[in-house]
Structure formats: structure tokens, C-alpha cells
Amino acid sequence: MGCTIADRHAQFLSWKEILANQGDLSRLASEQCISLWNQYKHLDNYPPLWGDEIEYLIVSLDRQNKTATLALKQQDVLEKWEVYSQGRQMAFQLHPESMIFMVEGVAKPPFGDSIQAMSQVENNMRERRVAIQSCMGTDELPLTIPMFPRLGASGKFTSTGLMTSKRLYSHVISEDLFSHFERSKVLSDNLRARRCIIAEANVPIFRDANTAWPWKDDSVDWGQFKENTSLPLPTPSVNCVLLDHFAWSGGACGLQTTFQAKNLDEARSLHDQLCPLSAIMLALTAGSPCYKGYLVDTDSRWHVTNALVDDRTMEEILSKSGMEKNTVTSQMRWSFSPLYASHNDHIPKGHQSYSTGNAETRALFEEAGMDTNLSEFFSHMLKFDHLILDSKHLEPKSPSDTYHFRALIGSLWPDIRLKPPLDGTDPGIGWRVEFRPMEVQVTDFENAAFVVFMALMRRAISHFKLSLYIPMELVGENICRAVMRDAVNQSLFWFRECVLPQASGDSSSSYLSESDSKLTRGYREMEALD
Template identity: 30%
Template sequence: MGLLSQGSPLSWVETKKYGDHVRQHGIIQFLHIYHKVKERQKDVLKWGDEVEYMLVSFDHINKKVRLLLKGGEILDMLQGSGEKVNPNHPTLWRPEYGSYMIEGTPGQPYGGTMSEFNTVEDNMRKRRQEASSLLSENESVCTVTSFPRLGCPGFTFPEFLPTPVEEGASRSLFFPDQAINKHPRFSTLTRNIRHRRGEKVAINVPIFRDQNTPSPFIEQFTNDKANEAVASKPDHIYMDAMGFGMGNCCLQVTFQACSISEARYLYDQLATICPIVMALSAAAPFYRDTSDIDCRWGVISASLTIDKEIYSQLTKEGIDHLLAQHIAHLFIRDPLTLFEEKINLDDANESDHFENIQSTNWQTMRFKPPPPNSDIGWRVEFRPMEVQLTDFENSAYVVFVVLLTRVILSYKLNFLIPLSKVDENMKVAQKRDAVRQGMFYFRKDISKAGIAAVDGCSTQNGMDSDPEEYILMSINTIINGKEGVFPGLIPILNSYLENMEVDVDTRCSILNYLKLIKKRASGEYMTAARWMREFVFSHPDYKRDSVITDRINYDLMVKCNQIANDLTTCPELLGVTGSKLKPSGSKTISL
């Protein structure tokens, strides 16, 4: 969850006074880093994943499940028995926005050898076991993207009431401040966003219109002193706190590139892949009720423009047009949190002001300069994936994306299309069942080099503005290929693997992961979002009214927990038990 400084947080009025100061010195800090390490080459290719978890409490007597507000307590114990006593501990744990959330990563980044793909799932399983071992009976660690009854009455344990008419961080009708992480950054961020806007966050997600859903669907609010009815749209689910976005879970991968040019190349290529993988990993169909979207991204995203003064400053300092444009996109933002102790910094050796702005830009890709005076290289963070129910699924998506970066770099592939088309793809990716129903702009010939950059914030040259170079394709065509149209990413990855020296166990693990991606893309296996919808719609208590009751939520989360802990099978999501590929001693196992 970005930068976590310690200190005395300033109010929005005080923070705003230093907005120009933070932006100016953030750019200076970036320039110091850039000039120091722009020529740095041959950093080792490293990568790592980040999995966000929710803690839940099951009430088996009353058939309820609630979010467990003890993330801080569990985090302290995990760090106390892990990295604080052993710097080589295999897992690392960090706080997240919700007080019911924690984030786990491998203790050390993975390297460039193929055999490391065979350790990802084991490490994810170890993280789940570590966290689970600290919980009491009837408590569990879950990897669900959106908790279905987040914001409904009594969704936390212990239960707290929202305080919409009292001074607090969010002043939400639905989301109590106690559900926000106790670290001062999170509540300050929440409060300052509200003060900066001059009003609360207003998120409207289209409701899924079922047979008995009221038409029009209009929410009724008690104690409506903030005129919520005006902010709430008909036929939409209304949410009034950033916890509805930041309180969801995701799966991320960060890559360290060998140089700045390689990092920029990966950033641009992967940006076009973001909506494809988002649709493939869709796992967020519920926001208090059943929605008509499958992904969380639209709940937390925001539109941007460019700060021309910052752009001019960067180009005068020798930053090329496209990288300057990218940084200028970020720095139109105000700093949303600031600590009194962190106002005046040594710009040559600290980067807090740069990270202050960088870490509050929620984009699908993040370009990350090295921290000052460190041995960490230029990095790229891939952020659009929804977290999956099982460690196997999460490993599959991570391995797929990491393998794709290997192929992009090895074959010098070109996925670039205009960013306006990427934006259109992002809108499609979030729609219900986009993996089967959506059509996405994608480049026809990915071996052909691009030309001039067009319409957007790329970090380097390579965009192709020729509309003949890209067409609308289905996810199935993009991932699995279609004769005469597109070769498919999975066949390309499979070809790459056949030419690599890989031990049999690792090869079979990789092929198992790619099999999941392949069958999700074809629709043979369901996405988590589709599976959850069908579970709810087939529940005997569901009234075809778009409402998820406590009992439906309980049964769904019990099932999710059983699947995640291998206590039951789910062929709709994962295939038939025993269908995993087995080592055969052959180098040419195919999908």
C-alpha cells in the first residue's frame, strides 16, 4: 500500500499549503534519481508477487460471516516471528487499507531461472498457513477480491456503526472508521480526500437487473443530512467511502528490469495486456448487492491530465518527451497525506515527496525508479489482476504474466496500440462476463516494430497509429489463438518453453498454470466472478432481487474457504480433480 511514513499527519488544510512544495521537491527528487542511475545497466532480472488477504470470522450458529478487524494484531505477530528475527524469512507482511486486510509477499525476490516458477505456489501456500496459524477457531484468511456484504449492516467483527453525521475519517453511511487500518496514513488519506473534494466520495456501480429487482432501483437512505439521494444514481449501487475500492483485494507483480530502457519497454508492452488479464481474472461481482460489473478497477480509478509546467521542467533537465509526459501525468495530483516530520527533506538522498505523489496514483501499471542509494533497479509494477480464491490460481496468473515478460523481451514482441484503445479495452474488461462476451482491440502482428507514439502517456516510442495494425478480438482468440487471425499468447509461451532447458517438474507446473489460463480464456473454466454469480443465483434463499442476504453470503464464503483450503473440489473453476499434467520425462509436453 505505497508509502508508509511515520510521524504526525497534517490535516488537509495544512497539507494543501505544502502541495506545491511536495510537487516541486518530488520532481527534484526524481531528477536526482534519474541522473544518478539513468546509465545503470545489467541489473539482475528479478520479480515478486503481492497477495492481499481478507480476515473473516464465521458465525456457524447464526450463519453469518463478517470481516475480522484484527489485521494490525495479526500483522504485528507475523512480522515479529518473521522478518524482525530473521532477515531471510521466506515471507514478508505489510499493512493494507482495511483493518481486516494484510498483504503478503515472498521474503526475497525471485530471480531469472525457470526453476523459480516451481516455488511460487509453495510460497503462497506458506503465507496462507502462516497467517491462518495465528487465527482462532472459526476465523480464516481469504483471498476474495470483494467481500459481498462490504458496507451492509453488521459486516464487521466486532461490529461498529458508521458515523455519517459525526466528524471522522470517511463519514460514510456504510463503512465505519474502525474498518480502516489504524496507521495514520490511511485515515489521513481518507479524511483528506473528502476535504479536498469538498464532499464525500461518490461511487455508483450499475446494479444487476434481475427478475424481481425494483425498477427503477432507487436506494433509500435514513439520516440523509448529506443529501446522499442526489449523489446516488437510479439503477446503481451507491458507495460513499474509498474503503469500497481500497478495501478490496488484488494480486500484483513487480519486475526489476536490467536497465531503464528495458523497464520502459516492459511498461509500455504490459499496459496493453492489462485489460486482457483483468477480464481473465475477474472476481468482483458484488458491492453490497449484485452488480453488473465483474471487476473492482472502476471503483478506484480516476481520469488524468498533464501538468505542462512540470513537463517543461523535466524536458529542460534532459528527460525525453515521453518519460516527461508520463511523470507529468502523475504530478497533476495534490499530495493527499503529509507528515510534519517529512516536509523538508534532503532531495539528493530521499524520495518521500516523489513517492507521496506516485503511490496515490492508482493505475494499472506503475513505473518505479530505484530508491535513493539502494541496489534496487528500475522496476515495473503490474496491477490490474483480481486476487483468486486459491494459491494455485494466483500462482497461475503470476507465472503467466512473468513468462509473458520473458517472451516479450526475448522475442522483442510489440503489443502496442493507441492508449485510447487501451482505455476502451479497460471499460470492456470490467463488464459482466467480459471474458466470454467482450471484444478487445489487439495488435494483429506482434512481431512488427511500431512507429510514432500516439494519444497518451507512454514512457517510450513504439505506438503505432495505423488502424490497420489492430482489430477487435475475443479473449479466447488473444490467449489461445485463431487460425488466420492471431497466433495466441499461450501457443507462443508454449513454443518458448519447448526451446528452454527446464526440469520436468517445473515444466509440468508451468503447463498446469497455463492450462488454467487457457481454459479460463475459452470459457471452459469459469472466472471467479461468473462462478460467484451462479452460486448466488442458484441459492435457495435468493429471491431474484439482486440482494445478497447474510445466509447467502455465509454459504458463499464457506464454499470459497473450503475451495481455498482444498477441502472440496470445484471443477467449474479449476477442472476435474486429478486432471493436472503429470511429469512424463519428455521435454515436449504440450497443452
């Protein structure tokens, strides 16, 4: 959800303005998707470079009173960074993030595929932290935890006061918390305007011997907030903490890794093999057990973000399909990637699940030469509406312009993202796959360990041609289990019994038999640490 320096000069359209042009935008995005595919489908022999992204909270410490609050100093840190980095040979870059108390550090140039390169990851992360720290005050620090535990809590949770008049869409969160880079603020406004209701996530409270039951979130006091909005108010659930603002999604920190593939076919295959790993790594890295100062009965930020960036209208929510279970669905912008992307003959029979992408769009892609799975994959993306659009790009600037397609997929957040090459800005960048479910850890050692593990896993997948396929609906079921409290120790996850290619590629394997139970189809429920 991060911002870029280019967003500083953007003039983003409101939802009303976008809606007036939505038909043309959808057509342009489809045409540009085909153009991009035609232009880059034959790219080959790209090196297996990779990199990571870490989001940091800017925290102010009051050592005398032993308290910590969020420091709203993104702009100050970025300005000092520009001075700090001038004339230095940096192995990373610093970018703005969604909220004014966050920044993001990105490895650049990317790491190579050697063991020596992997051994440099932790030191690179340490250098990032030192550099960010040098741009802060002596009583401030860059903190790497997924969610600030007192965001929105009663009392003071930021280092400076917030205007109560700016609490336009939340009972506790001010609009002042958005980054000065307007993208995230506009995105939040347009999400809300499309769904016509205020965002809402009711997170179950953790019950122990000292928790009154039934429990009520006593921070919910609508007060003046009722006068600031005409939208229906969220409904607090009993025994739940109410979260009603984009800040609890855009203000959460993740740990992402991006891998460059040799070509499009390898990127599609890598995307597929990482899908079944998503829930496992989410459970292994889960670190969000606290919201608004309360311990909750879940451990991950995933389901909270999933709900708070949901742009579906009530009608769309009520018409969701059968595979969409619990709070995680394939029809939401933040979700598991609901489709395998490889050619159909690479995917075991019965393991693919098809989206509700527009049939006309699928036909258009197939007519252009895409195979069935890839046309289905892209048509699923294109069924969503544009939510973020720079007014200067309302019309294409040239026949090769792909802004409208990229703007659309940039407002979708699947756990595994297939990323196309950039438009001529850097010919050294090919097809990439971004692995997005992991939560950031407290120490650089832990973050480096998870990042390097995923880099080694990518190498193992490619070298041994591993096949990790399980039915896509079970990938979604695994995500639902991964967000639960202590899921890494308490939950079972569906996984393949044998990942070697000669076993999983045999079309006569017993797991393809319709009469067999799941236990004899080549996958079963396993512990995350099996």
C-alpha cells in the same frame, strides 16, 4: 494503497496544511524527479528478479449460524506475526493494509528468472496462507477474494459492533474500519477535502426475473449521518447500489506482480508492452460481482476504486479531455497509465496520447536532458497534488532526498507503474515495473497461475522483443470494456494482429496510413480468449 511499518510513527499533514505548501511541494517534487533520474539513469545489468503481492481479508466464521463476517483484527494478526516470524527463515513478509480487516503478503526475497523459481510460487503462497492462518483464531481464516460481498450490507457484516457516531462520511461505513496505521485514513480525508464532496460510486444492479424494476437501494437512509457532515450528500441512482466510502476501494484485494528490469530503457519498454495487456488480465481475473449483499451488473472492482479515490473538483470533472470516456479517465489517480514511456522512435506513429501535464515542468525536464516522452511521462505524474505527507519531511533532509517525489507518485495508482530504484536503502534494487490490474483469486493455485503467466509473458516480451502497441486511447477503451459483466466472454478488445518486431517496427506498415480504417492498421477487436 497499503501501509508500511514506518507509517506507524508518521505524523501526516491535513489537506489544509498541505495546500498551504503545495507550490513548494510541486517544485521540490520536480527537482527531486530530475535528481533521481540523473542518479539512476545509467544503472545497468540488474538481474530479472520479480515478485508478487497478495491482499487477504480477515474473516470470522460462525459455523453454527453459517455466516461469515469481517474480523477487525489486523493489529492482532501483525503482532502474532512478529512473534511467529522471529528466528524463522521466511520467504515472504506480512504488511498492514488500508483497512483493519486486511493484511498483505509479499514474496521476499524476490523470485529468480529460472523455471525452477517459477515452480516455487504456489508453494510460497501456500506457506503464506498457513503462516497467516497460524496468527488467527480457529474460527477465522485469510480469505482471498477481491471484495467482501456483504461489506456495508444491512445487518451485521463485521464480527464486532461499530459505533454509529463514527459514520461521518458514509450512510453505512464507520471510520473504525480504517487501519490503525494512519496513512489510509489521512489519505481518505485529504481526498475528500480536496474534491469538497463525499465519494460516490453508483454500481448498476444485476436484473433478473426476481428483481423489481425500477430498483432502489433500500440501505440508503441518511438518518443521523446528515448531522455529522456539512458536505453535499451523494445522490443514489435508480437501479444502482450506492457506495460512498473509501472502504470499498481501499478494502478491495488485488494481485500485483513487480518485475525488475535490466536498466531504465528496458523498464520503459516493459511498461509500454504491458499496457495493452492490462484490460485483458483484468477481464480474465474479474471477481467482484457483489456489493453490499447485492449482485451487480459488473464483475470488476476497478471502476469502483476509480470513482472512490477520485480527488477532482467538480470544475475539473467538467473540463475533462476528449479521450476520457465513460467512467475511466487518465486524469484520475486510479486509472490506466495514459502514456507510453519509451523513446518516441520505438512507438508507432499515432499511438501515443499526450497528457495535460504542466508545460513548464515538461520544459524543465527536457532542459535537464530527458527525451520528450519521458519528460511527458513524469510531468503527467507531477500535475497531481500531494495528498499524503509526513510532517517530519516537509523540508528536504539532504540534497539527495527524494521523499517529496516518492510521496506524490505513491498516491497515484496507474494500472502499470514505473518504479524508480530506492534511495540507497537497497542497492540491489533497480528500475522496476509493477503490473497492477489483476484481481485476487480464491485459491493459491489460481493466484500462482496468473502470477507465473505474467512472469512468462515478461520473458517472452523481452526474448522475442514483442511489440504490443495499440493507440493509447484504445487502451482506455479496453479498460472500460473489461469492467463489464462477463467481459472475458462477451466483450471484444483492441489488440495487435501481429506482435513480431519486424512487422510492428516497419514505419511503412499500412496501419500508419491516415486513410486506412482501424481494421487495416495492424490492430483490431478480438475476443479475450482468441
